[in-house]
Amino acid sequence: MSNSELRSSIHPSDLVRTATIGLRTRPLRAALSALGIMIGIGAMVAVLGLSESSKSELLDQLERLGTNLLIVQAGTGIGRGAAELPDEAMEMVSRIGPVVSTSYVSDVSANVYRSDLIPAAQSGAISVKATEPELLEAVGGSMATGVFLDDATSTYPAVVLGAVAADRLGIDSLEGSPVVWLGGEWFSVVGVMQTLDLHADLDRSALVGSVAAEAFLDHEDQPTVIYVRAEPEDVLSVADVIPATANPQFPDQVEVARPTDALEAAEAADDTLTALFLGLGAVALLVGGVGIANVMVISVLERRNEIGLRRALGATRRHISFQFLAESSILAGTGGTAGVLLGVGVTAAWAAYRGWDTLVPMVAVFGGVAAALVIGTVAGLYPALRASRLSPTEALRA
Amino acid sequence: MTQPVLELKNVSKTYPTTPPVHAVQNVDMIVESGELLAVVGPSGSGKSTMLHIMGTLDRPTSGEVTVAGHEVSTMSDAKLSGLRSAHIGFVFQAFHLLTGYSALDNVADGLLYTGMSLDDRRARAYEALVTVGLGNRLDHVATQLSGGEGQRVAIARAIVGDHSLVLADEPTGNLDTQTSEDIVELLHHLNGAGTTIVVVTHDLEIAESLPRIVRLRDGRIESDRTKEPA
Numbered sequence: 001m002s003n004s005e006l007r008s009s010i011h012p013s014d015l016v017r018t019a020t021i022g023l024r025t026r027p028l029r030a031a032l033s034a035l036g037i038m039i040g041i042g043a044m045v046a047v048l049g050l051s052e053s054s055k056s057e058l059l060d061q062l063e064r065l066g067t068n069l070l071i072v073q074a075g076t077g078i079g080r081g082a083a084e085l086p087d088e089a090m091e092m093v094s095r096i097g098p099v100v101s102t103s104y105v106s107d108v109s110a111n112v113y114r115s116d117l118i119p120a121a122q123s124g125a126i127s128v129k130a131t132e133p134e135l136l137e138a139v140g141g142s143m144a145t146g147v148f149l150d151d152a153t154s155t156y157p158a159v160v161l162g163a164v165a166a167d168r169l170g171i172d173s174l175e176g177s178p179v180v181w182l183g184g185e186w187f188s189v190v191g192v193m194q195t196l197d198l199h200a201d202l203d204r205s206a207l208v209g210s211v212a213a214e215a216f217l218d219h220e221d222q223p224t225v226i227y228v229r230a231e232p233e234d235v236l237s238v239a240d241v242i243p244a245t246a247n248p249q250f251p252d253q254v255e256v257a258r259p260t261d262a263l264e265a266a267e268a269a270d271d272t273l274t275a276l277f278l279g280l281g282a283v284a285l286l287v288g289g290v291g292i293a294n295v296m297v298i299s300v301l302e303r304r305n306e307i308g309l310r311r312a313l314g315a316t317r318r319h320i321s322f323q324f325l326a327e328s329s330i331l332a333g334t335g336g337t338a339g340v341l342l343g344v345g346v347t348a349a350w351a352a353y354r355g356w357d358t359l360v361p362m363v364a365v366f367g368g369v370a371a372a373l374v375i376g377t378v379a380g381l382y383p384a385l386r387a388s389r390l391s392p393t394e395a396l397r398a
Numbered sequence: 399m400t401q402p403v404l405e406l407k408n409v410s411k412t413y414p415t416t417p418p419v420h421a422v423q424n425v426d427m428i429v430e431s432g433e434l435l436a437v438v439g440p441s442g443s444g445k446s447t448m449l450h451i452m453g454t455l456d457r458p459t460s461g462e463v464t465v466a467g468h469e470v471s472t473m474s475d476a477k478l479s480g481l482r483s484a485h486i487g488f489v490f491q492a493f494h495l496l497t498g499y500s501a502l503d504n505v506a507d508g509l510l511y512t513g514m515s516l517d518d519r520r521a522r523a524y525e526a527l528v529t530v531g532l533g534n535r536l537d538h539v540a541t542q543l544s545g546g547e548g549q550r551v552a553i554a555r556a557i558v559g560d561h562s563l564v565l566a567d568e569p570t571g572n573l574d575t576q577t578s579e580d581i582v583e584l585l586h587h588l589n590g591a592g593t594t595i596v597v598v599t600h601d602l603e604i605a606e607s608l609p610r611i612v613r614l615r616d617g618r619i620e621s622d623r624t625k626e627p628a
Binding site: 005006007008009010011013014017018021024025305306308309310311312313314315316317318319391392393396 | 450453455456468473475476477479480481482483484486488490492494496497498507508510511512513514515516
């Protein structure tokens with residue numbers, strides 16, 4: 001036989017077999033060291049999954065609410081307390097090209113009580129507003145019970161309550177045709193609205209028709225807040241021209257807000273938290289990686305005899321280093337896979353609890369396993385080199 | 399004449415400690431195919447170093463080592479590994495069996511680095527275990543075997559590859575007298591079937607029972623005697 005034929009080789013299936021000896025003979029130690037990686041990857045996948053699922057919920061919410069709603073009101077800043085929108089503001093705004101529809105509410109100086117026996121001071125902080133039937137659609141609201149004001153009921157002493165207002169008045173159904181004492185008149189409650197996503201002020205209001213307000217409450221109907229729906233692609237430019245259109249004389253006394261901005265701001269805050277948790281997950285992962293490196297170093301020390309035996313049987317240094325490197329990668333890869341399952345499980349459970357769709361980004365799933373494998377390989381590098389550099393005679397003597 | 403299985407020419411090994419230790423000095427030795435010999439000597443005589451050099455686990459400081467026709471001094475570490483997997487079997491005093499493995503798989507590991515598939519290796523391992531008298535212990539894991547059985551498994555692992563040379567390092571060192579005799583008998587039996595075996599031991603009684611005795615003292619060969627066949 002010539003020298004060139006002297007070559008150690010190992011059957012591919014035996015590569016995996018030898019790489020898992022340590023894991024099979026010391027399963028508890030393997031499980032504990034994989035646990036660190038599992039927790040790190042699990043945390044990261046769960047954070048990404050929860051963030052994605054909540055984001056999808058937010059997008060649904062935005063889609064439902066529409067991002068094309070603008071709220072116009074008189075500025076209430078310092079020195080502008082008495083500012084009002086001009087009478088013609090609503091008409092002027094509705095003439096802006098891309099404006100699709102407008103609606104409004106007008107503050108009525110009246111209080112509402114469950115009965116005429118309640119002391120005047122116990123108003124429950126419920127405000128009374130005059131409005132028109134289009135308001136419900138404009139704010140994307142829906143009814144918990146009953147109906148909203150229509151052309152007929154707008155002219156009668158009828159009232160629709162916001163969710164909070166109804167709660168404070170103790171009215172949760174229309175059974176028995178409840179009435180409330182509003183501005184010194186009895187008003188029939190015809191409907192109660194669901195909680196509105198972005199209009200807490202309306203939740204705390206009692207809404208009456210503008211015609212009825214003028215007739216029964218001596219109200220001068222002047223818009224306090226105008227709700228504007230514009231073509232979605234022109235929302236920002238419409239917002240820019242509204243102040244000068246609504247109040248050409250004092251455009252700076254007009255405030256324009258886009259309520260969905262608040263949701264997006266909340267989402268941005270969520271992103272910051274997500275980054276923070278991802279960072280914590282990364283730290284857990286790093287600690288897990290150090291744990292694996294530590295276990296592998298100990299394993300190499302304990303298994304010097306085995307290394308010596310393998311060298312005697314014909315293993316090359318490369319075979320030895322590969323065995324320990326693969327063991328470390330398999331250890332971390334198993335932890336990573338378990339971590340991904342854990343993360344997906346946590347996401348699914350939380351999403352189910354919150355009624356969201358479960359969404360785990362594929363990049364988190366595959367990235368999680370890949371990250372674990374990389375960490376396992378890096379963690380195993382030094383122990384593997386150390387094992388392969390061990391002299392066979394020293395290893396056998398140990 | 400066939401080429402020797404093992405040839406040491408003027409081999410020395412010096413450990414660079416202070417003062418330097420001359421573990422083996424100017425050793426010349428030839429082992430022909432089919433021989434059964436003992437390398438015997440007291441503790442510190444250089445037996446272990448000799449075994450490591452003969453087994454290519456260590457390199458001499460000077461001199462030539464030729465195993466199965468391959469001169470090893472210029473070989474790379476990977477080539478030496480290949481040489482061991484193809485030509486040299488080892489039996490150790492401490493057996494060095496993998497504890498989680500069955501006897502069959504421990505023996506099959508003797509061929510692990512030949513690239514043979516597990517099924518083929520197991521088939522060969524079965525034959526080797528039958529040869530050493532353990533055909534009924536295939537599935538026992540290392541911890542379920544007695545000392546003698548453990549050493550027989552280790553011997554089966556050393557012969558499973560039909561190696562040119564089997565090196566046994568104190569193969570009876572951990573065994574009682576009766577079991578030791580059984581192991582020596584097994585070595586005789588294997589040698590009778592053609593296996594070349596070098597037993598490194600401090601036990602004179604065992605050495606005397608083998609056809610050739612090489613005595614070491616202070617790293618040098620003191621005597622090299624072959625008994626006349628009875």
